[in-house]
Amino acid sequence: MGLAENQLSFDLLESWLASNPDAVGMKRNGGSVFRELALFQDYHGLPAFKNELVKLMSKIRGDKVRFDSNKLVLTAGATSANETLMFSLADPGEAFLLPTPYYPGFDRDLKWRPDVEIVPIHCSSSNGFKITMPALEEAYERAQRLNLKVKGVLVTNPSNPLGTTLTRQELNHLITFAVAKEIHIISDEIYSGTVFDSPRFISITEAVIDRNLQETDLWSRIHIVYSLSKDLGMPGFRIGMIYSNNEKAVAAATKMSSFGLISSQTQFLLANMLADTKFTSKYMKENQRRLKKRKDMLVSGLKTAGIKCLKSNAGLFCWVDMRKLLVSNTFEAEKELWKKIIFEVGLNISPGSSCHCTEPGWFRVCFANMSEETLQVSMRRIKEFVETILIIGNGCSSKQQQRSGSVIGKWVSKLSSSDPEPDR
């Protein structure tokens, strides 16, 4: 339950493939395009594919924004897109502000090779972890005290790990802040197609247009990251992209994409799939319906165990409040609780500290990467575990320990394998 994969709607994709042999067999109008594809390594990307992507992005935003395929840069996954943006917008040692909690992989994607610093914007449960103006200002000042030059803010909208979309107010704070400080805004909108409930998704672009700032400097400091890994559940295909209004950034990122281009075979398949707009509409709608159902199942399951979740409307996970299960309000206690959940309950969930949350006791729990039956099993386990903890207080009785020890099985061996990858 630590891996944010979307496995709910493969049946829809599979049936599309069965009905579209041309896309599959690398044919166009019956004639083979294999040779063209095998040779195609142009870092501008397959035009047909980019055209479909901008149409898809527009549709996801309720057609409130139009995108230009010339401003789209294809990269091998959003992982590569974020790193590439760092290389393009910041020099080593410069900094980006990120609201906490944030996706743990950002530590690698932003800091590792580009050597960019992350300065967290502290968000708190007191207001549902929303971004506030004081928090933004405080982060900026902290960066200054550390002698770090802030180049921009990076937000994930919808948020990972919160599963919430940014409110209009938060977007406006970001915009006001970025205008005042003359910095970039990167909006990682990788989960934009997973919004399954109100409020509706408002993209950074829409928010800027609504403030009438398209003709100002800020416009060329707005960059969006997107991918098909979450919305279409195809992380293996490595389809990521950067959308930027900044010509120079697009030019630089395009050249950099040479280090991680998308396989032409995959570009061709997806260009065909996305061109079937009837299919993609149907898919997105159905996928969102299934995500909502699954999320509701998790939330109500946890509720019967007395566990609350942050109210969410998007994403493949819930942000779960387990603070009352902590023996003390510390990260050590969170770690202890986490170990218990992994080894005794047999559930792999992600502790808030790995997401740089400032308050201990929160966990990200994914719900879209398993069958319904498995989710039911997880719910039962959590319920039992919580009951045990709350009744006994500080741990399990020996009788309870025996019972819960039996679920250790494959989870332990899975965890002890080397090279754990950061959960997305």
Next chain:
Amino acid sequence: MATLSKIATNDRHGENSPYFDGWKAYDRNPFHPTQNPEGVIQMGLAENQLCFDLIKEWISKNPSASICTAEGVDEFKDIANFQDYHGLPEFRQAVAKFMSRARGGRVTFDPQRVVVAGGATGANELITFCIADPGDAFLVPSPYYPAFDRDLGWRTGVKIVPVNCYSSNNFQITREAVEEAYKKAREANINVKGLIITNPSNPLGTTLHRDTLESLVNFVNENNIHLVVDEIYAATVFNSPKLVSITEVIEKMDSNINRDNIHVIYSLSKDMGLPGFRVGIVYSYNDTVVNCGRKMSSFGLISSQTQYLLASMLNDDEFVDNFLAESSKRLDKRYHTFTKGLEQIGIKCLKSNAGLFFWMNLGHLLKEQTLEGEMELWRMIINDVKLNVSPGSSFQCTEPGWFRVCFANMDDETVHVALNRIGAFVCQGQETSTQPTKKKRWQKKNDLRLSFSSRMISEESVMSPHKNMMSPHSPIPRSPLVRA
């Protein structure tokens, strides 16, 4: 106003090199036999287009290798989900097997040491990030692949120190030259982290001798620096001598050689002609590099769809053996067609046995034996002869007049057109020239005239019956730059 980064705004992506100007000329006016017969013929792009029929046939016969067919769609979900940076196990195994077969089975590769990367471009950058820091340097024998400046140096901040090689010994790399360059770099306080060689060589098309490789291994070992061998053209060897892979050399050398410093770069872009699929490989004997490289490969993983297809294809031993043999045959034929045709008009090429190009010497056609002279000739070749060839200077060659000419990215008809154009170009020079000194030089070539014309008429592979632009009376090459 927030600026972009230094990397984004500097020139180290190298696209302002003339190497790309030729491509632009081609892009603006690409040759097509019927739709644009006067267009520019692309001879600057080292693509291998000779064996697609074999691959297409395999794909049609193996529908289950594609996750999108009825036969293969059951795997769709697992493959679409697979983003493990270790790469698909069956893909790594198949690649290790293929790498071995491409080296005649003389050496085996361990799939556990195969790291996937986004094309050789991604692989070269990745290994650089793993073994060098910003400000460090690599020794690279020249002439070398122009994009190394970008791949090794752009985002990594690493410098290239060229090790110049000369035509006097056929541009062979010598330990002495490498040592000399290393010494000079050290004296200039440059921290050299390694030596990078391409074997078979781009642009030379030659393979390194075993004793050269051994001496280079000894050199890096003694100085405790890395050796990276880019073997991207390994299976394009079409003539003897066979490729001696660095892995073969290492296996046979003493145990005092520190294998942790030896790394191989590979790809399927040239050997199989699949640059669009972005298959790059880093193969290292160093566990730390393998582990670190794996994590970095997250930034340029190969699409699982592609890994799955190729795992199946490369595991088909019969297909692979036939492909390797047939590909060599076709490359050999193409190479000889060109070099023979050029020889007949007095143009010499470096004798080579691999690659998708030959290294052509047009020094005798230069107005001046200088870089400017070479650029002038090059512009004429692009604009008047309408061939995009790559000037030696873009490969950091220190001797003007050499050009890399790609031959495997066109069909047979286009080969004829290209040869005819070159022939017309050099003959045109002879007809309009009025300089007596030049005549003297070429007098010894007079005996070529008759044999040339008769052979030209009879050799089908060179003559195009409809576009005979060759004058049978003036085969003697002259620089068209030399006019009254």
